Amino acid sequence: MQLTPRSTALTEPVVRDAAAIGLAVGTFGVSFGALAVAAGLSPAQAIASSLLVFTGASQFAFIGVLAAGGGLVAATLPAVILATRNGLYGVAVAPLLRGRLLQRLACSHLVIDESTAMARAQAEPAAGRRALIATGLAVLVCWNLGTAIGAASGGVLGDPRRLGLDAMLPAAFLALLAPHLARPEARRVAVAGGLIALAMVPIAPAGLPIVAAGTAVLIPRMARGRADGPA
Amino acid sequence: MTWVAIGALAAISFGLKMLGPVLVGDRALGRRTREIVALLPVPLLAALIVIGAFADGHSLHLDARAPALAVAGVLVVRRAPFLVVICAAAATAAALRLVA
Numbered sequence: 001m002q003l004t005p006r007s008t009a010l011t012e013p014v015v016r017d018a019a020a021i022g023l024a025v026g027t028f029g030v031s032f033g034a035l036a037v038a039a040g041l042s043p044a045q046a047i048a049s050s051l052l053v054f055t056g057a058s059q060f061a062f063i064g065v066l067a068a069g070g071g072l073v074a075a076t077l078p079a080v081i082l083a084t085r086n087g088l089y090g091v092a093v094a095p096l097l098r099g100r101l102l103q104r105l106a107c108s109h110l111v112i113d114e115s116t117a118m119a120r121a122q123a124e125p126a127a128g129r130r131a132l133i134a135t136g137l138a139v140l141v142c143w144n145l146g147t148a149i150g151a152a153s154g155g156v157l158g159d160p161r162r163l164g165l166d167a168m169l170p171a172a173f174l175a176l177l178a179p180h181l182a183r184p185e186a187r188r189v190a191v192a193g194g195l196i197a198l199a200m201v202p203i204a205p206a207g208l209p210i211v212a213a214g215t216a217v218l219i220p221r222m223a224r225g226r227a228d229g230p231a
Numbered sequence: 232m233t234w235v236a237i238g239a240l241a242a243i244s245f246g247l248k249m250l251g252p253v254l255v256g257d258r259a260l261g262r263r264t265r266e267i268v269a270l271l272p273v274p275l276l277a278a279l280i281v282i283g284a285f286a287d288g289h290s291l292h293l294d295a296r297a298p299a300l301a302v303a304g305v306l307v308v309r310r311a312p313f314l315v316v317i318c319a320a321a322a323t324a325a326a327l328r329l330v331a
Contacts, residue, residue, distance in 0.1 A: 017313045024317065045233055052241035055248075062240060072236040083244040085275065090251025092271040095260075097252045108249035113279060120272040164324030167296045170283035171303035171320030177276040178307045186273050193274025194281045201286045213278035217270045221263075 014118070014131045021114050022138030024168040025056065029146020032059060034153060039067035043151035050147040054140060055112050058082040061206050082207030088214050089116040096128040110136025114169075117176040185220040192216040295327040 029050065036046035041063065049059050058079040065075035089111050096119055097104050110132060119132035180186045193213035200209035260268065284300045285291050299320040306316045 013313075020314050020317060024321075041233060045237055048234075049237050049240075053237065053244050054241075055244050058240065058244060062236075072232055076236050076240055079240050080243050083240075083247050086244060087247035087250050088271060088275060090248050091255060091268055092251070092275075094251040094255035095265075095268065101253065104252040105249055108252050109245060111248040111252070116272060117276055117279075162325065162328060164295070164299065164321035164326075164328065166283070167299035167303075167320045167324035168317045170280045170296065170300050171317045172313070173276050173279045173283065174300065174303050175307050175313050175316045177273065177280065180273050180276075186270060189270055189273045190277040193277035196274070197278035197281050198285065198291065201282060201291060202289050206288075209282060210275060210278045213274045214271060216274035216277075217267050220270070221267075 014122070014127065015134050018118065018131065018134035018138040021118070021135055021172055022142035024165060024172065025114060025139045026142030026146040027163075027165045028056060029143040030150035030153070032056065032063070032143075033147035033150025035060075035067065035150075036063045036147070037151045039063040041066070043148070046151040047144060047147055050144045051140075053079075054109060054143070055083055055086055056143065057113075057207060078205050078207065081205055081211075085113075085207060085210045085214070086111055088211065089113070092116055093119050093128070093132055096125050096132060098125075107133065107136075110140065112136065112139060114139055114172070117173055121176045121179055189216045189219055192219050295324040295331070298327060299324040 032050065033043075033046050036049065036059075037043060041049070049062070053059055053062075061082050062075045062079040065078060066072075090108065093111060093116055097107050107129075115132045115136035118135040119128040122128040122131050177190060181190060193216040196216055197209040197213040200212050204212065255268075280300070284296045285293070302323045303316050303320040306319055311319075
């Protein structure tokens with residue numbers, strides 16, 4: 001059955017899905033590049049941000065505060081709060097990243113929303129690791145190309161929302177969540193996480209609702225402690 | 232100064248991203264910790280879905296993204312391929328906005 005090379009073929013489903021996510025994120029890279037330049041960053045600073053910070057929500061928060069007239073410290077704080085969720089992602093994918101310290105460090109840069117979701121949707125640790133790297137690299141390349149195009153174009157390319165591209169990522173995350181929901185306790189945790197996030201959006205700084213939703217993992221434990229039986 | 236802020240943000244982001252892979256790394260986790268770590272992506276994904284579909288800054292909205300998510304949900308239940316799911320969601324939102 002092994003007629004095709006296994007791990008790097010472009011036709012492999014994981015690579016194809018990673019490329020699709022990369023393209024969707026890349027279109028937001030275009031808007032990031034355009035908005036960053038409009039907020040006062042140089043094109044080089046916009047690209048350095050996409051290459052080195054490489055966590056889109058934090059980057060948007062940073063330039064959003066700058067564009068609204070905020071100072072650099074005021075701009076950096078919400079970006080840091082947003083990046084704390086990457087810390088949770090790192091814990092979630094850590095079991096997939098066994099190996100040499102240098103490799104783990106290199107993979108760490110790729111630990112973002114999309115790559116974590118793709119990695120944890122795989123059944124096997126080896127497949128999860130490949131999904132993490134494929135998705136992380138696809139997004140890294142597309143996000144930076146998009147940023148460069150946006151920074152150079154100065155916003156002539158228009159709003160990705162008109163093409164419905166903002167609806168793509170929630171749909172992608174839903175498709176990635178679905179395999180987890182076979183377990184009843186995961187369904188409860190998903191509903192609780194979603195409700196926590198919705199409740200926090202109006203009152204908390206951007207990014208915090210996602211981190212707060214993470215506390216929903218403790219719910220099955222609490223339920224079990226209370227009922228001391230199958231909940 | 233902007234360069235300093237970008238550099239600081241890059242360093243902090245990387246520091247946060249590497250915490251799990253480096254600290255947890257090769258260590259064998261206890262059963263309870265493993266269960267919690269395995270479940271962690273579930274609420275984070277749920278939060279990303281509802282925020283991506285319903286939030287705009289600090290307010291919540293029902294707009295073209297909600298029906299797009301519903302279409303995606305139906306396709307996910309019917310086990311449609313990943314690409315079909317996300318493209319159908321984008322097409323739904325784009326079509327609704329075109330009509331509106």
